[in-house]
Amino acid sequence: MSRVQFYRWSVVLVSSLVSGLVLPGGAEERSPLTPLKKVGTEQRLEVPLLKGDLGGSKPTDQATMSHLRPRPATTVKEWVAQIEAATVQITGVTLNRTDTGLEIVLQTAEGKPLQVDATKFRTEGTSLIADIPNAVLALPTGQEFVADNPVADVTTIRIAQQDANTIRVSVTGNNALPKSEVTLKAGGLAYSLNPDADEPDEEIVATGERRETYRVPNASTATRTDTPLRDIPQSIQVVPEAVLRDQNVVHLEEVLRNVPSGNQISPSTQSDSITSLRGFPIFPLGGNFLRNGLRERLGAVPVIFTNIDRIEFLQGPASVLFGPGNPGGTINLITKQPLREPFYSLDATIGSFDFYQVAADLSGPLNDSRNVLYRLNASYLDRNSFIDIFEENQFFVAPVLSWAIGDSTKLTIEGDYTDSQTSYVPGLPAVGTVLPNPNGRIPRNRYLGEPDTALNTTIARIGYSLEHQFSNDWSLKNAFRFSSLRLDEVSINPDSLEPNNRTLNRFSRFTDIENDAYELALDLTGNFSTGSIEHQLILGANLGRTYFDIRDSFGSVAPIDLFNPVYGQPFETPPLTRINTFIRKDLGIYVQDQVTLLENLKLLLGVRFDIFDQTDRFFRASTGITESNNQSGSAFSPRVGIVYQPIRPISLYASYTSSFVPVIGVAFDGSEFQPERGTQYEVGIKADVNDRLSTTLAFYNLTRSNALTSDPDNQGFSIQTGEQRSRGVELNVAGEILPGWNITAGYAYTNARITRDNDLPVGNRLDNVPENSFNLWTTYQIQQGTLRGLGFGLGLFYVGERQANLDNTFSLPSYLRTDATIFYQRDRLRASLNFQNLFNVDYFQSSYGELEVFPGEPFTVQGKISWEF
Structure with a gap:
């Protein structure tokens, strides 16, 4: 029996049974x-x-x-004939x-x-x-x-x-x-x-109402073109707006819980967005953060989700497309774009620890022909924390304007502005948190700074994207962005712990940062054939400049008792200690070809050549001497991948990718760092189940040479420890199981170790990297009946034991955290309650060493109301 006959007779038999039960003989069709x-x-x-x-x-x-x-069927035979005819x-x-x-x-x-x-x-x-x-x-x-x-x-x-x-x-x-x-x-x-x-x-x-799911079939980060995930020979995960909304995401660490090998290192109480992917740290200034495909180039940048549509996580090196970058992975923040139909939305959120946030999302056409569109996202945040002394105020606005210049050309102008004031929160000593202390356990809400400390941050971005379609096959895209960061920091930091294990010595730090950057990109994309072989070709170039100036003053401040703190200790602005000015200019030219050899056999080939010039000036007040180093160089970054699809839903793939980064700064002795290198070999399987669920199973071997780690003897400086390697397995599943039932889940095994080093033991595990981690987030929304629109969600997040420093002298224990949500959506109104750390598990998120361990958030509740009009 053929498949067509099987389907036909299945319909006939099921319909016959139904008709015999519920349809009278004279029923009308x-x-x-x-x-x-x-x-x-x-x-x-x-x-x-x-x-x-x-x-x-x-x-x-x-x-x-x-x-x-039509004459109604009066016998089963006639009914079967009518079904077959229909x-x-x-x-x-x-x-x-x-x-x-x-x-x-x-x-x-x-x-x-x-x-x-x-x-x-x-x-x-x-x-x-x-x-x-x-x-x-x-x-x-x-x-x-x-x-x-x-x-x-x-x-x-x-x-x-x-x-x-x-x-x-x-x-x-x-x-x-x-x-x-x-x-x-x-x-x-x-x-x-x-x-x-x-x-x-x-x-x-014919149009229909969009039902949002957790499955995103395409992504652009891995190829700079919108490509089905099943055709990409590298692991990439997309966290869509539906997940951000259902989890009520505020900080980047909340998104990373959905990424199997992702881990947040810097706490949410600090402005840095330091994370890790596949065992290696990544951060904005290192070239690993993109915004709409352009490198971020700013340091100490918080991620604000008010205008974020989705986030794409590309696992492993990506220098072939984006230039300098650390090998762990790339995070691409895709922002919300203008809509053709009027759209207006207001959000209000209230939560534990005096959390308040309001946000607006406005969009629509500016003229009758609807070729000029706008979008405006804005938010204001005011919150405290479970930490004894902490306050944050944040204002954010992001306007976007798009102009369709005829049928083939589109210009988009986009900007954003952030003004943030945040208390500075140091970590807690390991002794008394993850290690025993004869004086007892340090409360996780203990604050070890001073009330007058603060991080004042101002960020501004402005840029454009110009796209022109020459034909159905050829297009040109030019994008530019200028970014500016100003940061003023007054902080109290731990220096050492006295032998009594309760007196913490501290020092003060006054820091001013000026960080300006621009990025220019040009891509020519074309589709053509050579015989039966199809090509999607990209010829592109990137030009960028980064200016980073940091001025530090270090002073003394009175110690503090870990178990009986007394605040209000005086500390004055000390004289200038050092100035570090860094300027880097880089130019990259690349070519990529997505080759379709057969309908089920695809190649991805790419190569990039970069040249860079960087100047580093370092002034020490103790000597009155300014040291200046100028460094120029070049880098060659190849990439090759293959995808074979034995059947339509299954993709087997293998790839080789590489990365480099001209390392920023100098060592304590003033010597320049050598460029880092990254190489990755990856094989895997991708599957699509009924166009509802997408899954990826990946095996990889990733090596990082000339890697930077913290200098244990000179605070604030780094050293290059040689070579580190990460081997692992990742599994990710995302999509819709049944209408209204969504899921995103994953598992990662990460074996990240030091493989060559002059000072640290070879074989030590990299810090803040769990060997095993697991995540599950699932929601169900009732689709019919009087309870239609009511939904529930549950999240389980497991993080295994992690080494807290490169010496592997102590570790952070594993933990299992449970989150939940209940929400109701009807027409244009949505109300939700989100419960984080439902069982109030006492856990530790990350560590900066023996003096700074960061506890995780306790049980919190947030309520949110959204109204579209």
Whole structure:
């Protein structure tokens, strides 16, 4: 029995059973739903007129109507025949390029019409999806039709059997919903799948309500093009806005819990965004943070989620596309862009420890032709903490303006501004937290600084993106951003612990930072063929400059008793101790080719050449001498990967990637650091389950040479310890199990160790890296009935034991944290309660060494109300 026959008889048998149970012999057959026709901004059902029934004419009487109805089945045999007749075979699929986009033609057996239910049409992520009932695929080439990159802004068209009598048409766009006009022709009717397209009167526009899921099929960070995850020979995870919303994310550490090998190192009470991926630390100034594909280039930058649409985590080196960067991975923050339809949203959040936040998200057109759009995100945050003395105030605003200059050119101007005042919170000594102290245990809320300490931070960014489409196959993109950071820090830091294990010696630090940077990028992207081999080629260049000036003054301050602290100890601004000014200019030229050898065999080839020049000036007040070093160099970064898909849902891949970074700064003795190098070998399996769930299993070997670690003898300086290696396994699953039931889960085994070093024992584990970690977050929202819109969520986050320093003299214990949420969404109102650390587990997040261990947040509750209007 063929697959088509199986589907057909499955429908027949199930329908026969249902008819025998619930349908009387004389039941009338309902007409199928007619498609939705777009009328302005509203949608209505178009009721077909019967022959002779014109507007304003006399209604046809019942007797006249009766002969127009199909005769009802009175026997099982007749019912089976009617079901078979109602199921339409699709025998062919044709793609035609049009002046405005693409046409998909479904050919049916004997020209039978298809029954199209417009409520099954929707958008999901970057895909247009149409479910067509009472249809089976009977294609001569198999039971699935797939076309990759038919036009520039469409990466994949897939037509497959969704269930026994339903086919699904999926059109996936390039990093967004397709801009090209995508028309589906079936049974003599034409359906425009673009939600905002203006269609001729004779065409029917079918749109549907978007149901957000945790599955994101495409990403741009790994290739600089919008590419299906299954076609990327490297592990990449996307955390979409739906996860950020359901978890009510405020800090980066809350996002990293969803990334198997991700770990937050700097605490949320400090402005640094120091994290680790695959065992190695990454931070903004190191080239590992991107914003819309451009390097961040700023240090001490907090991540604010008010205008973040999604976050893409690329695991492993990525210098071939983005230039200098540490080997652990890359974090790309994708911001919210203007919408064609008016959208207004207000949020208000209140929570434990006097947490208050309000936010606004406004978007829409600025003119009648809707070619000039805007978006404005703004927020204000005021919070305390479980720490005894802590306060944070933060204002953020991010305007975006886009202008469609004709049909082929688009200009987007985007900026943001942050003004933040935060208390400085040092960590707690290991003795009394993770190690025993004869005086007792130090409370996790203990504050060991002084009330007058603060971090005052101002950040401003402004930039543009200009895109031009030469044709359906060739496009050019130019992007630029200028960024500026000003930071004023007054902090009290631990210096040493007295033998009585209760008196902590401290020092004061006064710091001023000026950090300015710009980044310019130019990409030419083209699709072409050489015989039967298809290519997606990128030729690109990056030009950037970073200026970083830090002025430090160190002074003394009275010790503090760990178990009976007395605050208000005087400390004055000491004289200037040192000035470090760093300037780096770099230029990179790269080429990448995504090669489709066969429909199921793909290559990814890339190479980049960088040149850089950096100047480092270091002034010590103790000597009155300024040391100046100028360093120039170059780097070559290759990349190669292969993807083989034995069947459509499965991808087997292997890749080699590399990285480099001209190391910032000098050692305590003034010597320049050598550039770091990173190399990674990775193999893995990716799978898509029914277009609902995506999973990746990756095995990798990542080596970092000339790595930097903290100098244990000279506080504030670093040393290069030689070589470190991380080997591991990662598993990630994300998507929708059933309608309304979403999940994101993962597991990571990370064996990160020192492999060559002059001072530290070879074989020691890298600090703050768990060997085993696990994450699970799942939500379910009721889809029907009186409780429709009510949802629940549960999160489990396990982090294994971690070494707290490179000497491996003590460790941070493992922990299992439980989070939960309950929410209700109906129409334009959403209310939620989020519970973090539900069972109030006492755990430690990270360590800076024996004097600074950072406790995790205790049980907290946050309530949020969102209103769209």
